Amino acid sequence: xxxxxxxxxxxxxxxxxxxxxxxxxxxxxxxxxxxxxxxxxxxxxxxxxxxxxxxxxxxxxxxxxxxxxxxxxxxxxxxxxxxxxxxxxxxxxxxxxxxxxxxxxxxxxxxxxxxxxxxxxxxxxxxxxxxxxxxxxxxxxxxxxxxxxxxxxxxxxxxxxxxxxxxxxxxxxxxxxxxxxxxxxxxxxx
Amino acid sequence: xxxxxxxxxxxxxxxxxxxxxxxxxxxxxxxxxxxxxxxxxxxxxxxxxxxxxxxxxxxxxxxxxxxxxxxxxxxxxxxxxxxxxxxxxxxxxxxxxxxxxxxxxxxxxxxxxxxxxxxxxxxxxxxxxxxxxxxxxxxxxxxxxxxxxxxxxxxxxxxxxxxxxxxxxxxxxxxxxxxxxxxxx
Numbered sequence: 001x002x003x004x005x006x007x008x009x010x011x012x013x014x015x016x017x018x019x020x021x022x023x024x025x026x027x028x029x030x031x032x033x034x035x036x037x038x039x040x041x042x043x044x045x046x047x048x049x050x051x052x053x054x055x056x057x058x059x060x061x062x063x064x065x066x067x068x069x070x071x072x073x074x075x076x077x078x079x080x081x082x083x084x085x086x087x088x089x090x091x092x093x094x095x096x097x098x099x100x101x102x103x104x105x106x107x108x109x110x111x112x113x114x115x116x117x118x119x120x121x122x123x124x125x126x127x128x129x130x131x132x133x134x135x136x137x138x139x140x141x142x143x144x145x146x147x148x149x150x151x152x153x154x155x156x157x158x159x160x161x162x163x164x165x166x167x168x169x170x171x172x173x174x175x176x177x178x179x180x181x182x183x184x185x186x187x188x189x190x
Numbered sequence: 191x192x193x194x195x196x197x198x199x200x201x202x203x204x205x206x207x208x209x210x211x212x213x214x215x216x217x218x219x220x221x222x223x224x225x226x227x228x229x230x231x232x233x234x235x236x237x238x239x240x241x242x243x244x245x246x247x248x249x250x251x252x253x254x255x256x257x258x259x260x261x262x263x264x265x266x267x268x269x270x271x272x273x274x275x276x277x278x279x280x281x282x283x284x285x286x287x288x289x290x291x292x293x294x295x296x297x298x299x300x301x302x303x304x305x306x307x308x309x310x311x312x313x314x315x316x317x318x319x320x321x322x323x324x325x326x327x328x329x330x331x332x333x334x335x336x337x338x339x340x341x342x343x344x345x346x347x348x349x350x351x352x353x354x355x356x357x358x359x360x361x362x363x364x365x366x367x368x369x370x371x372x373x374x375x
Contacts, residue, residue: 005364011313012332016226022239024221028246029214 213250216262221246223263223333224270230329231274232281233314241277245270264344271326316366324359327352 224245229238249266256265317325327341331352334340338356342349 004367005360008313008316008363008367009328009332009360011309012317012328013335015310015313016230016329016332018226018229018235019222020225020239020242021235024225024239024242024246025217027239027243028217028221028250031243031247032250 209253212259213253216266217246220263220266224266226333227267227270227329228274230317230333231271232278237277237281238274241274242270245273248273261346264346267330267344316363319366320359320362324355324362327355328359328363331356 221242224242225238228241228245229235232238232241245266248269249262253259253262256262317328320328326345330341330344331338334344338349338352342352345352
């Protein structure tokens with residue numbers, strides 16, 4: 001049996017004593033000569049660094065332009081207590097028209113957390129007979145109900161700015177019952 | 191400053207040229223080795239040539255990552271082996287699909303050719319049944335004409351390891367040949 005293994009291994013040696021028919025080296029050289037490897041090979045590292053640097057520069061330039069155009073962005077407020085939120089909303093509702101936030105600030109506020117905007121609903125002034133409906137609405141909003149605002153019943157402030165962010169969803173049936181907010185009545189109430 | 195500016199590209203270019211020359215010499219030295227390694231897996235001349243060529247192209251692409259250039263042959267062997275195994279797996283799947291569609295045609299051949307073919311198949315079946323480590327050792331030792339030192343250098347393992355793997359491989363081959371004999375009787 002040992003002889004048979006030796007025979008097998010000899011056979012293996014014989015069968016692997018094979019030479020390629022093609023000139024592999026020449027084929028490889030031809031293939032390498034065809035590819036535009038020089039730039040890709042030696043320059044890929046530099047191109048990568050240059051691309052990252054260019055993107056960073058563009059981002060910095062954009063940030064600088066935005067700061068000049070819209071002012072220094074205020075830091076995002078940390079988690080606020082309910083009292084702080086109420087105070088914030090009261091300040092917003094009572095702000096004179098000159099102090100209306102610029103477009104950029106308004107956009108930033110619209111991006112804020114929906115929970116922050118719920119406080120704005122707390123301060124939407126509604127007739128007494130609708131208060132219960134609003135309470136129910138707010139309870140549903142707090143419990144995470146899907147809410148879709150009706151276009152004609154969006155709560156607006158004195159300058160017609162939206163108090164609630166667009167993604168806030170209000171139960172259409174309930175909100176439709178609310179009359180549009182009258183700026184005069186809001187002032188009177190305050 | 192200007193001096194450095196002039197020197198740097200020149201050094202870079204000469205380094206590149208030296209690397210190209212080195213690769214070229216290694217290409218001439220090792221093309222047969224790569225072909226034989228690929229052939230030991232694929233048993234098909236044209237496919238083995240393709241795989242050897244592909245291994246060299248890949249080696250050229252990443253030769254800068256090889257810190258110790260003295261290990262080129264070992265590196266090339268491993269790359270070729272992996273490429274050949276991948277190709278064989280792909281081919282097996284493709285063959286299985288093709289065979290499912292078209293039945294293989296059988297051609298009449300002489301009795302001697304059939305016996306030789308049968309012996310060859312038995313040999314390779316036994317080699318294929320070995321675990322990969324043992325298979326690589328036995329194939330490389332066949333390619334390198336049984337030189338344990340050369341095989342150890344190619345696999346970057348100790349000579350003792352090569353010897354013990356060869357011993358294991360022989361033992362397993364013996365067992366397999368016994369089994370084949372007993373089943374054919």
